[in-house]
Amino acid sequence: xxxxxxxxxxxxxxxxxxxxxxxxxxxxxxxxxxxxxxxxxxxxxxxxxxxxxxxxxxxxxxxxxxxxxxxxxxxxxxxxxxxxxxxxxxxxxxxxxxxxxxxxxxxxxxxxxxxx
Amino acid sequence: xxxxxxxxxxxxxxxxxxxxxxxxxxxxxxxxxxxxxxxxxxxxxxxxxxxxxxxxxxxxxxxxxxxxxxxxxxxxxxxxxxxxxxxxxxxxxxxxxxxxxxxxxxxxxxxxxxxx
Numbered sequence: 001x002x003x004x005x006x007x008x009x010x011x012x013x014x015x016x017x018x019x020x021x022x023x024x025x026x027x028x029x030x031x032x033x034x035x036x037x038x039x040x041x042x043x044x045x046x047x048x049x050x051x052x053x054x055x056x057x058x059x060x061x062x063x064x065x066x067x068x069x070x071x072x073x074x075x076x077x078x079x080x081x082x083x084x085x086x087x088x089x090x091x092x093x094x095x096x097x098x099x100x101x102x103x104x105x106x107x108x109x110x111x112x113x114x115x116x
Numbered sequence: 117x118x119x120x121x122x123x124x125x126x127x128x129x130x131x132x133x134x135x136x137x138x139x140x141x142x143x144x145x146x147x148x149x150x151x152x153x154x155x156x157x158x159x160x161x162x163x164x165x166x167x168x169x170x171x172x173x174x175x176x177x178x179x180x181x182x183x184x185x186x187x188x189x190x191x192x193x194x195x196x197x198x199x200x201x202x203x204x205x206x207x208x209x210x211x212x213x214x215x216x217x218x219x220x221x222x223x224x225x226x227x228x229x230x231x232x
Contacts, residue, residue, distance in 0.1 A: 004158075037223075043205060045159070045223040091158050095219075102219050103149060103172070104209075106158030 002027045004094050004107035012113045013082050021077045021110045023092030029053075031097040034068065034075045035104065039089045048090075051075065052097060082114045118142060120224035122208050128230045129198045137193045137227045139208030146213030148191050149221060150183055153205040162206075165191060166213060198231045205229070 003026040013019045025034065036048040049059065051068050059066050063080045079086055089109045095102040121140045129135050141148050147166055151159035152175075161175040167188035176183070180199075185191040195202055205228050209221040 006158075042225065043228075044225045045207065045209075047220065047222070050220065093158075103161040103164060103175075104151075104159070104221060106160070108158050109156075 002029075002094050002096075002105040004092050004105055006090075006092055006107035006110050008110045009108065010111045010113070012115065015084060015114055015116050016081050017114075018078060018080050019082050019112065019114075021079075021090050021092075021112070023075045023077065023107060025073050025075065025092070025094050025107075027094060027096075029096050033095045033097055033102070035093040035095070036066070036075075036077050037091045037093060037106075039091060039109070041088070045091070048077075079112075082112075084114050084116055087112060087114045120208055120210050120222055122206075122224040122227050124227060125225060126228050126230075128232065130232055131198060131200060133198050133231075134194065134196045135198055135229060137195075137206050137229070139191045139193070139210075139224060141189065141191070141208070141210030142222055143189075144212070145210035145222075146188075147211045147219070147221075148185060149209040149211075150191070150193050151207040151209065152177075153207055153226070155204070159207055162193070195229075198229075200231050203229055203231045 005024045032053045034051045038046045065078045067076045091109045092107045093104040150162040153159040163183045164172040165185040180196045182194045205226040207226045208224045211221045
């Protein structure tokens with residue numbers, strides 16, 4: 001069975017603050033993918049990043065960075081210098097690697113509110 | 117646009133009515149997924165198609181839920197005798213399938229179903 005936990009249901013920050021969204025996962029698979037998606041008020045899920053379980057190298061993309069630690073089964077997401085446009089619900093997700101029908105298992109989401 | 121489209125975007129049904137939700141995947145995408153997202157929660161897997169074959173329907177909550185993809189392109193999710201607990205956003209996603217090394221899923225905007 002697979003499980004993704006996002007313990008923070010809601011975070012509120014003031015613009016330009018840094019914020020970290022936590023994600024902890026459980027899986028019996030030895031190989032898997034981890035994802036982050038953004039869901040703005042319009043409702044469409046926007047893909048942000050995918051990591052495979054072989055690659056624990058952290059990644060930075062502009063103001064976004066991700067910290068994957070297999071030892072603690074965590075895949076945390078940091079937004080540096082947050083902006084109002086970052087306000088959305090963010091989902092962490094997990095899927096098996098290499099299977100047909102690699103369904104995504106999502107966490108419950110973290111609602112981020114960035115105030116001006 | 118070349119993205120995943122869903123119709124209708126909003127549907128209000130009286131309890132006991134049947135509804136049909138449509139998904140148009142990205143052209144050429146082999147895999148198609150349906151997810152259910154209850155208010156304030158993460159999406160949950162319902163069912164998966166590879167071309168016209170429904171390979172996994174383990175997430176369908178009851179036998180009132182039925183999905184089809186007869187020609188391997190457009191898919192319809194049908195809910196019979198709707199109940200209030202069926203109220204949710206129904207998300208469709210498509211991916212290239214096994215031909216893609218990453219099987220990234222692209223999501224549609226969803227159909228928000230409200231059962232009165």
